[in-house]
Amino acid sequence: MSPSLRVLITGARGQVGAELARCSWPQATELLPFGSGDLDITDREVVLARVAELAPDVIVNAAAYTAVDKAESEPDRAMAVNATGVRYLAEAADSCDALLIHISTDYVFDGTKTGWYVESDERNPLGVYGTTKSKGEDAALTAARSLVLRTAWVYGALGSNFVRTMLRLASERDELGVVEDQVGCPTAAGDIARAIVGLVAATDGGRSVEEDAHDRTRLFHLTSPTDVSWFEFANLIFKTSKGGFGGQCRPLSSDEYPTPAARPANSRLDSTFLFETFGLRLPELNEALGPVVAELESGS
Numbered sequence: 269m270s271p272s273l274r275v276l277i278t279g280a281r282g283q284v285g286a287e288l289a290r291c292s293w294p295q296a297t298e299l300l301p302f303g304s305g306d307l308d309i310t311d312r313e314v315v316l317a318r319v320a321e322l323a324p325d326v327i328v329n330a331a332a333y334t335a336v337d338k339a340e341s342e343p344d345r346a347m348a349v350n351a352t353g354v355r356y357l358a359e360a361a362d363s364c365d366a367l368l369i370h371i372s373t374d375y376v377f378d379g380t381k382t383g384w385y386v387e388s389d390e391r392n393p394l395g396v397y398g399t400t401k402s403k404g405e406d407a408a409l410t411a412a413r414s415l416v417l418r419t420a421w422v423y424g425a426l427g428s429n430f431v432r433t434m435l436r437l438a439s440e441r442d443e444l445g446v447v448e449d450q451v452g453c454p455t456a457a458g459d460i461a462r463a464i465v466g467l468v469a470a471t472d473g474g475r476s477v478e479e480d481a482h483d484r485t486r487l488f489h490l491t492s493p494t495d496v497s498w499f500e501f502a503n504l505i506f507k508t509s510k511g512g513f514g515g516q517c518r519p520l521s522s523d524e525y526p527t528p529a530a531r532p533a534n535s536r537l538d539s540t541f542l543f544e545t546f547g548l549r550l551p552e553l554n555e556a557l558g559p560v561v562a563e564l565e566s567g568s
């Protein structure tokens with residue numbers, strides 16, 4: 269039996285890409301996962317040729333330049349991957365009438381809003397990474413059929429992230445300082461991947477995503493509903509881990525922990541629109557974190 273749905277994944281060795289490649293898809297799905305070495309999204313000819321050859325029904329772009337601080341000194345590279353490459357993917361998706369699912373970030377906002385951010389809030393990125401990702405959203409939405417999913421504070425058992433770093437530091441240090449005045453919704457890469465599988469199913473393999481629909485109907489926030497500061501997140505990680513942390517974890521202000529790129533103080537994304545549209549809701553943090561910590565601690 270030939271597969272009824274072909275899903276091409278870019279950035280398949282990153283946190284979200286690797287979860288997409290290992291998560292459970294409906295049986296009649298053929299996954300086509302590509303790491304950066306096999307499919308460089310900044311190479312237009314390669315992107316167009318590969319997509320023409322494989323004729324996917326869905327392209328999930330999990331590729332990105334995610335080094336937020338390094339982007340400040342490499343703006344051209346960040347723009348090439350996060351915006352120009354996305355434009356090539358949109359062009360390629362249109363060439364074979366595929367749905368493009370693109371992942372974006374809370375860093376498109378400046379974090380000055382008091383409440384939770386909704387999709388229609390104005391973007392005003394603070395740094396190069398957020399600026400390039402904001403342009404990437406626009407690029408993705410040039411595709412006739414595309415969905416943009418904004419997520420935040422991604423962690424998982426595959427790849428580098430805050431949870432992995434905290435577990436390592438807990439075993440190396442007696443004292444830690446963690447930023448307390450930035451708040452967001454930590455989201456497990458595996459939950460993002462499962463939501464994307466759900467979205468593909470809910471849109472009949474992308475076929476029900478309306479062509480050239482208004483942007484507002486194609487942009488969704490996709491995060492866990494739990495909001496915490498980095499400091500609270502660190503303490504929850506220690507509480508969840510087998511080893512815990514016997515030392516002292518002290519709250520820091522962003523001023524005490526300067527970084528090349530400024531970060532939004534408020535990264536709370538409201539994912540209600542996604543729930544209303546597709547009935548998809550991501551797990552709370554205390555539910556999502558345990559399995560990731562367990563997998564990291566088991567070293568598997």
Ligand SMILES: NC(=O)c1ccc[n+]([C@@H]2O[C@H](COP(=O)([O-])OP(=O)(O)OC[C@H]3O[C@@H](n4cnc5c(N)ncnc54)[C@H](OP(=O)(O)O)[C@@H]3O)[C@@H](O)[C@H]2O)c1
Nearest residue numbers: 279281282283284304308309331332334373419420421422
């Ligand atoms: N991490 C977060 O906290 C976070 C927060 C909000 C939103 N997001 C968004 O979520 C998405 C997934 O992030 P993630 O955490 O999974 O990122 P990640 O772990 O850094 O993975 C990104 C992947 O993209 C690949 N890549 C880089 N340049 C490429 C290119 N030119 N062509 C093809 N692939 C390329 C990288 O491959 P190499 O390693 O080989 O370069 C890497 O495997 C991204 O869109 C990101 O902006 C992430």
